Amino acid sequence: MLCKIHLVYTGQLRSAVGMSEDALEFEQPARLSEVLTAAAEKRGEAARRILLSGDGTIQRALVLMIGDAQVPRGTDPVLENGAQLTIMTPISGG
Amino acid sequence: MRTELTSEERAVYEWQLWVDDFGEKGQLALRNASVLVSRCGGLGGPVAYELAAAGVGKLILAHEGDVEYSDLNRQLLMTQDWVGKPRIESAKRRLQELNPRLEVEAHNANVNEENAAQLVGAADLVIDCAPMFEERFAMNRQAVLQRKPIIECAMYDLEASITTVIPGRTPCLACLIPSIPPAWKRRFPVIGAVSGAVGCMAVMEAVKVLAGFGEPLLGRMVHFDLRSASFSEFQIQRDPDCAVCSSL
Numbered sequence: 001m002l003c004k005i006h007l008v009y010t011g012q013l014r015s016a017v018g019m020s021e022d023a024l025e026f027e028q029p030a031r032l033s034e035v036l037t038a039a040a041e042k043r044g045e046a047a048r049r050i051l052l053s054g055d056g057t058i059q060r061a062l063v064l065m066i067g068d069a070q071v072p073r074g075t076d077p078v079l080e081n082g083a084q085l086t087i088m089t090p091i092s093g094g
Numbered sequence: 095m096r097t098e099l100t101s102e103e104r105a106v107y108e109w110q111l112w113v114d115d116f117g118e119k120g121q122l123a124l125r126n127a128s129v130l131v132s133r134c135g136g137l138g139g140p141v142a143y144e145l146a147a148a149g150v151g152k153l154i155l156a157h158e159g160d161v162e163y164s165d166l167n168r169q170l171l172m173t174q175d176w177v178g179k180p181r182i183e184s185a186k187r188r189l190q191e192l193n194p195r196l197e198v199e200a201h202n203a204n205v206n207e208e209n210a211a212q213l214v215g216a217a218d219l220v221i222d223c224a225p226m227f228e229e230r231f232a233m234n235r236q237a238v239l240q241r242k243p244i245i246e247c248a249m250y251d252l253e254a255s256i257t258t259v260i261p262g263r264t265p266c267l268a269c270l271i272p273s274i275p276p277a278w279k280r281r282f283p284v285i286g287a288v289s290g291a292v293g294c295m296a297v298m299e300a301v302k303v304l305a306g307f308g309e310p311l312l313g314r315m316v317h318f319d320l321r322s323a324s325f326s327e328f329q330i331q332r333d334p335d336c337a338v339c340s341s342l
Contacts, residue, residue: 012250012277063270090275
């Protein structure tokens with residue numbers, strides 16, 4: 001069965017990709033790093049610069065939520081079919 | 095420290111003295127409180143204005159520079175007749191027009207590594223409304239060191255987020271954002287009502303923390319997108335390796 005992951009883009013990432021919601025499909029449950037890499041590949045260079053560091057690892061400044069819970073920093077959890085990943089880029093005072 | 099409200103204060107705050115669990119005790123807590131707001135632009139301006147209206151005793155404001163035309167869509171403490179003059183003077187004038195009982199300590203400077211300890215030290219609570227991460231990190235470090243609560247609020251375009259930090263109990267700014275984001279740009283889209291909306295929420299967080307009632311956003315972050323009028327709440331965590339607060 002395909003594993004479908006729902007993504008919510010916020011802040012500068014939403015501006016960069018021009019949408020707030022997205023979906024990715026995988027052959028099986030996917031690790032967070034795989035999901036972010038796939039999103040970067042699908043949505044192009046502007047998204048890649050926000051999502052990934054130069055060495056391809058997850059950008060440290062992102063705040064990532066699976067469902068309503070923050071992903072502990074430095075972990076790479078598996079996302080199951082139907083999971084929602086919210087990608088929060090840092091925002092500031094306006 | 096004041097132990098009673100004056101008759102004028104009772105008259106001004108009559109309608110909020112009716113709020114359950116707040117009352118005269120809560121009002122006195124606000125009257126005796128000092129709050130640092132950095133800066134007082136699109137976000138900090140409504141924050142300072144609502145704090146002044148609510149009856150906080152002292153505001154410490156830090157905001158450098160002169161009023162520009164491009165401030166006026168969102169910086170509600172600035173007026174067109176003040177273009178070219180210091181923002182901080184316009185802010186102080188407007189706040190004391192609203193609340194002449196308010197003490198305002200106005201600094202024509204932004205928070206930085208040199209002044210953060212003194213500014214945070216003079217406050218009971220901090221509301222972070224600054225656009226630059228350098229300012230925000232400096233305030234966060236001092237708030238953690240001095241164990242001062244700090245409300246973290248931020249916005250972009252039609253989105254905003256907010257959480258309340260109690261050092262040692264809840265995630266601090268550096269737990270969430272450990273370094274300056276590489277893609278960050280100083281100039282970004284703002285409609286003033288969005289920064290005003292999250293600013294009002296920040297003031298309610300401050301009022302609850304200072305007056306000791308309600309349920310502040312501890313370990314929780316609210317994010318909203320007014321493009322779709324949707325609100326989300328997330329559970330957030332302290333970073334055990336946080337360079338700022340992990341030792342607490």
